[in-house]
Amino acid sequence: MAEPTTVHPAGMDYVPHAAGFVANEGPKLLTSRFPYEDSYTLDRALATGAYVGLKSALGRAPDDVHAEVREATLLGRGGAGFPAGVKWGFCPEGVWPRYLVVNGDESEPGTYKDRLLMERDPHQLIEGCLIACYALGLSQCFLYVRGEMALAQERLATALNDAYAAGYVGRNVCDTDFSVDITLHWGAGAYIVGEETALIESLEGNRGMPRLKPPYFPAAIGLYGKPTIVNNVETLANLPWILEHGAAAYKGHGSEASPGTRLFAISGHVVRPGVYEVEQGVTTFRDLFYGDNFCRGIRDGNDLKAFIPGGASAPWFFEEQLDLPLEARDVGAAGSMLGSGAMVVMDHTTDIVKACLRVVRFFARESCGKCSPCREGTSWEEKILERILDGHGRPADLDLLLDIGENISPGPYPVAAHGSEGLDAVSFPPRQTTICPLGPSSVAPITSALRRFRSEFEARITRRDSLSVQAAPVAEGAPA
Amino acid sequence: MTYFTEANARTAAEVIANYPRPRSAIIPLLHLAQEQEGWVTRDAMVEIAELTGATPAEILGTGSFYEMFKFHPVGRYVVNVCTNISCQLLGGEELLHHVEESLGVHAGGTTDDGMFTVEDVECVAACTEAPCFTVNYRYFHRADPDTFDAVVDDLRSGRSPLARGAQGDDGHVPAHGTLGRLRQHVPDDRRAGVVSPEEAGEAPVWLRPAPATAGDSDG
Structure with a gap:
């Protein structure tokens, strides 16, 4: 290919046109079909055990199926990690109809797994939707796919058309009295729609703004005011395996608190970035970043500067958190979250002020504008960081940033311990003056970066000549 | 005067029929309008409003929230x-x-x-x-x-x-506005049927007395 450019840093395992997924060693509950080139077709799916879990479910009473999923302790994979079987139990008795809304609006920066699951194995997701609908008596399923994912939509449309024709979806599924339609719905570009009540607003044809809580769960009052289960794509994709092999087998993987496997997307400055299927609880961040089975270290043998453990909304971690297990409880106590399974690794060459601004800018751009602290606060944060980066920062700006954060998320904000400074961790989650966590999330990069790298911000403020807005990595041999 | 072409009007009717309430079709129909012309015109919004029982202002209100909808011409x-x-x-x-x-x-x-x-x-x-x-x-x-x-x-x-491009995607790149080069299509004889929230009667049939029995058929 071409000469090395500024865009591809040396030292990375560069695969042109790569597809994201890396077939590491380990149990494959979700990605067993991925290595096949035609993994997304009905023929391949049927040849590799698709719809076996569904048939097993249909042979049992719906309550039994629900009990199996509750027993499996399947934790939601969208970010909050709430047990799906428990969430399912929040539907009020005797209120009908109930709906299923699939959250396929994957947009959290760093997150790349639901798109893969939809593109590479749409039948697994469809089977998961059917199992959920059967178990809970859900009358219709809306598969809300992020608008920008054109290939995922095509693959799901084809898979649905084939599954309808083959009798797996629609009227009398597999010749039983279970009937349900799955409707493919396209989003149109809005991060906030990933919040489940905003997703429902969007599905009702409105601006995607979160609803006031309570009720906290749309299982009580959701789509069209009816009980609605909202589940993430990856959560539902686990159901066929659980129903085929049983909750006990599922709990044979991962840890007691977090059974099964998860898809983790590890991006940034690692040698082999990729999406890996990983056993939760028994694997550490260090295993993922440095292990031969996973990312194989930091590029060029560089030092780790910081990493985001669970998507842009997660407070940052550092060298001293590397040995934490991938366990929600431990990561939460250490001041962050596993969130959407997205890790972003930054090596020592990273311009922290720039990285911090970029994450904050995301939240400023994506704020829906419903709550003032978020609407005003996130854009203030962005403006202030921008002027610091531009060399026009003011001495009071760093405290001002923290003060704005305090207005969106009062009290001590979750942050990792800083051993050498004797600073303890503040555990997750943050408090909020807003009705959804978007605004509070914008505070994460600021408190994380300021606690560790305050001097880098101060240097930008006191040295007016450091106009490194265009701090691009310079190509070797380029004029200085 | 109608905005949608005859073929797109049929598609629009099919899309609306997928939802218990027509307003849920607003975003899919905005995509359809954009597929027809590359961007969302005033005429398109007026027609989508008629089709979904909303006002044109509501269509703009919803549409303008989402980044993918363009209210002025953009490149191919x-x-x-x-x-x-x-x-x-x-x-x-x-x-x-x-x-x-x-x-x-x-x-x-x-x-x-x-x-x-x-x-x-x-x-x-x-x-x-x-x-x-x-x-x-x-x-x-x-x-x-x-x-x-x-x-x-x-x-x-x-x-x-x-x-x-990314592995697995091939064929041509359609002009801006066309997202999927094919659509979901549910044949009438396979359709389970839209369940409207107003019909809130009783539990669906498979939850009543006896559990469903799995057929041996492969479907």
Whole structure:
């Protein structure tokens, strides 16, 4: 290919046109079909055990199926990690109809797994939707796919058309009295729609703004005011395996608190970035970043500067958190979250002020504008960081940033311990003056970066000549 | 006067029939309008309002919330360059700079020949394959300036650039507005039937007395 450019840093395992997924060693509950080139077709799916879990479910009473999923302790994979079987139990008795809304609006920066699951194995997701609908008596399923994912939509449309024709979806599924339609719905570009009540607003044809809580769960009052289960794509994709092999087998993987496997997307400055299927609880961040089975270290043998453990909304971690297990409880106590399974690794060459601004800018751009602290606060944060980066920062700006954060998320904000400074961790989650966590999330990069790298911000403020807005990595041999 | 072509009017009716309430079809119909003309016109909004029982202002209100809907003409190809954190770390901003320089427009602008609109976008879920860009929402992974130049060259010469794109996507890149090159279509004899919230009667049939029995048939 071409000469090395500024865009591809040396030292990375560069695969042109790569597809994201890396077939590491380990149990494959979700990605067993991925290595096949035609993994997304009905023929391949049927040849590799698709719809076996569904048939097993249909042979049992719906309550039994629900009990199996509750027993499996399947934790939601969208970010909050709430047990799906428990969430399912929040539907009020005797209120009908109930709906299923699939959250396929994957947009959290760093997150790349639901798109893969939809593109590479749409039948697994469809089977998961059917199992959920059967178990809970859900009358219709809306598969809300992020608008920008054109290939995922095509693959799901084809898979649905084939599954309808083959009798797996629609009227009398597999010749039983279970009937349900799955409707493919396209989003149109809005991060906030990933919040489940905003997703429902969007599905009702409105601006995607979160609803006031309570009720906290749309299982009580959701789509069209009816009980609605909202589940993430990856959560539902686990159901066929659980129903085929049983909750006990599922709990044979991962840890007691977090059974099964998860898809983790590890991006940034690692040698082999990729999406890996990983056993939760028994694997550490260090295993993922440095292990031969996973990312194989930091590029060029560089030092780790910081990493985001669970998507842009997660407070940052550092060298001293590397040995934490991938366990929600431990990561939460250490001041962050596993969130959407997205890790972003930054090596020592990273311009922290720039990285911090970029994450904050995301939240400023994506704020829906419903709550003032978020609407005003996130854009203030962005403006202030921008002027610091531009060399026009003011001495009071760093405290001002923290003060704005305090207005969106009062009290001590979750942050990792800083051993050498004797600073303890503040555990997750943050408090909020807003009705959804978007605004509070914008505070994460600021408190994380300021606690560790305050001097880098101060240097930008006191040295007016450091106009490194265009701090691009310079190509070797380029004029200085 | 009607806005949608005869074929699209049929599609619109089919889309609306998929939902318990017609307003739920507003976003899909805005996509359909954009597929017809490349952007959402006033006439389109008036017709979507009629079809869904909303007002044109409500259609604009909903539509303007979402980034993918354009209320002015854009290029035949919309190039989205991701500059969010994972891409930024590996040169996404430099890639955007190259795109702007080589096409001669800033992010948000359209080339004079109406071929390309450039956008600086948020994360598109290809983080492990950074830096990346999309053309009409078709992905190009681990892209460098040469990849982008070759893609532009392909499109200007009428060739499909998808061989350079993310694994598994092939065929042609449709003009801006067309997202999926095919649609979900539910045959009437297979349709379970939309369940409207107003019909809130009793539990669905398979939850009543006896559990469903799985058939041996493969369907």
